[in-house]
Amino acid sequence: MSDKLIIAGREFTNRLMVGTGKYATMDLMKESLEAAEAEIVTVAVRRMNLDELGESLLEYIDLDRYTLLPNTAGAATAEEAIRLARLARAAGLSDLIKLEVIPDPATLLPDVVGTLEATRILVKEGFTVLPYTTDDPIIAAKLEDAGAVTVMPLASYIGSGRGFGDPARISLIIERAGVPVVVDAGLGVPSDAAMAMELGASAVLINTAIARAKNPPLMAESMKLGVRAGRMAFKAGRIPKLERASASSPTEGVVK
Amino acid sequence: MHIIVNGQDKEVPAGTTLGGLMELLKVDSRRVVVEYNREIINRSSWKEHISRELQEGDTLELVQLVGGG
Numbered sequence: 001m002s003d004k005l006i007i008a009g010r011e012f013t014n015r016l017m018v019g020t021g022k023y024a025t026m027d028l029m030k031e032s033l034e035a036a037e038a039e040i041v042t043v044a045v046r047r048m049n050l051d052e053l054g055e056s057l058l059e060y061i062d063l064d065r066y067t068l069l070p071n072t073a074g075a076a077t078a079e080e081a082i083r084l085a086r087l088a089r090a091a092g093l094s095d096l097i098k099l100e101v102i103p104d105p106a107t108l109l110p111d112v113v114g115t116l117e118a119t120r121i122l123v124k125e126g127f128t129v130l131p132y133t134t135d136d137p138i139i140a141a142k143l144e145d146a147g148a149v150t151v152m153p154l155a156s157y158i159g160s161g162r163g164f165g166d167p168a169r170i171s172l173i174i175e176r177a178g179v180p181v182v183v184d185a186g187l188g189v190p191s192d193a194a195m196a197m198e199l200g201a202s203a204v205l206i207n208t209a210i211a212r213a214k215n216p217p218l219m220a221e222s223m224k225l226g227v228r229a230g231r232m233a234f235k236a237g238r239i240p241k242l243e244r245a246s247a248s249s250p251t252e253g254v255v256k
Numbered sequence: 257m258h259i260i261v262n263g264q265d266k267e268v269p270a271g272t273t274l275g276g277l278m279e280l281l282k283v284d285s286r287r288v289v290v291e292y293n294r295e296i297i298n299r300s301s302w303k304e305h306i307s308r309e310l311q312e313g314d315t316l317e318l319v320q321l322v323g324g325g
Contacts, residue, residue, distance in 0.1 A: 019325030029323060044324025047262045047317065048288060056287045057322050073324050087319050090289045092299040158325070207325030 003235065005203055007180055008096075008128045008149040010067070012039045015197065016227045017069065017182065018220065019207025026060045028216050033066065036220035042069045042098055042205065045088045063093065069130065071098040077111075078118035085122055097122060098152070099131040108158040108185075112139045116146055123147030132184055135169040137176055144179050151177060152205065154185035155196065159208040161188030167199055174200040190226025197230025198238065257312040268310065275306030283318060291317040 005012040018038040023029035033041055043057065061068070070088035075081035078101055085097045099122065101114035115131050116139070122129050123146060130150045131143050140151040153173055156162035163186065164170065174181045180202030187193055188209050196204045206223055213219035257270050261281070268280060274292065278285045290297045290305075293315055297305050 020323040021325045023323065026323075042325055043321045045289075045319050046322045048283060048320050050262060050264065050281055050283070050318070053282065053284075056284070056320065058287060068321070070321060071324050086296050087289050087291060087317075088321070090296045090298045091321060093321070205325070 003231070005180065007130075012067075012203075014039045014224070014227075015203040015231055016193070016224050017042065017203055017205040018210060019205065020057065020061070021207055022211035023216060026055060026057070029211070030060045031217040032210050032220040033061070035217040036210070036224050038220075039065075039067060040069050040203075041066045042071050042207065044071055044073045045084050046074070067096070068094040069096045069098050070094055071132075072100050072118075073102070075101055076103040077101065078114040078121070081114070081118045082121055085118075085127060086125075089127065095126065096128045096130065099129050099148075102132075110134060110154075112136065115139075116142055119143055119146040119148050130182065135166065135173065137169065137172045140173045140181075141176060144177060148179065150180045150182050150202070152182045152184035155183050155192065156186030158185045160186050161209050162186050163188050163192040164195060167195060170196070170201065171199050190222045190229075193223050193226035194230030194233070197227055198233050200234050203227075257310070259310055259312070259314045259316065261316045262318055272310050273306060274308045274310065277310060277316070278306075281318075287320050288318050289320065291319070 005015050014037050016036050017040040018033055018036045019042045020029055072081040072084040075084050081099055081101045089095055099118055101111045101118055102108050103111050110132050112133055119129050119131050129148050130152055131148050132152045133139055135153045143151050153170055155164045182203045182205055183196040183201045184205040187206050193204050204227060210216050210220045259266050259268055
């Protein structure tokens with residue numbers, strides 16, 4: 001049965017997006033992307049270190065296989081995010097942009113006002129904008145109105161691995177959204193990823209939980225399975241939660 | 257003459273071009289995105305810009321895609 005993820009008219013099969021940061025080695029990153037069977041991978045834009053040029057990330061990412069989703073990480077204001085987005089697009093590899101406006105290094109929570117402002121401008125400039133946001137359904141709706149092609153609410157703080165603070169808020173966003181909801185940030189284990197998908201999220205994005213696991217490729221594969229299980233459960237339709245027991249065996253014909 | 261590249265002061269010969277600067281810095285022009293005095297140069301039009309001569313005090317950002325989440 002076909003169950004495609006469609007973002008801005010582009011079709012994807014795998015609902016696990018993977019970040020490329022924080023791996024101990026480039027080889028581990030490459031193996032993890034393969035184990036996750038990722039189709040969409042995030043990248044960042046940074047100054048080149050002119051004293052030590054090193055290897056290019058792109059030597060490890062097969063562009064025929066992966067869709068690049070550059071982010072604006074490092075931007076504390078809408079203006080900085082817009083500049084990073086333009087630089088990312090100028091590389092000529094993707095017009096997608098994962099928009100992040102993050103002024104506070106302690107929480108890495110998004111500035112939703114700046115994010116909304118930057119979304120409006122980038123959409124006008126023809127970008128395909130996937131904004132990182134809080135789990136606030138009002139803001140999510142405004143981002144969608146501004147032309148965002150997905151909304152990417154956090155489960156909890158970036159890199160924290162804490163899982164969901166309040167899944168009901170993500171449910172509310174999903175219920176109201178007309179664009180795919182991608183749960184981004186804070187997922188720690190496959191059960192978190194599965195929960196996101198069970199709630200009806202269209203996809204999840206995971207970086208730290210894979211990159212900083214003891215065995216990143218193995219964690220990547222487990223996340224892939226978590227996402228798949230959660231998606232299947234969502235499609236299958238869960239039973240309602242009851243206050244009391246409901247017998248599984250017939251209540252009639254019991255031997256007395 | 258002095259220019260500023262990625263926040264660092266650099267001394268380059270007068271008449272250095274954008275293309276020449278990449279050679280000087282040993283930067284692979286296929287992986288870099290150049291912002292020249294705040295003007296972003298698309299990779300696809302890079303060739304049209306390589307012979308532009310740098311001026312005293314020019315500011316450049318040389319960026320690339322790196323691992324990120």
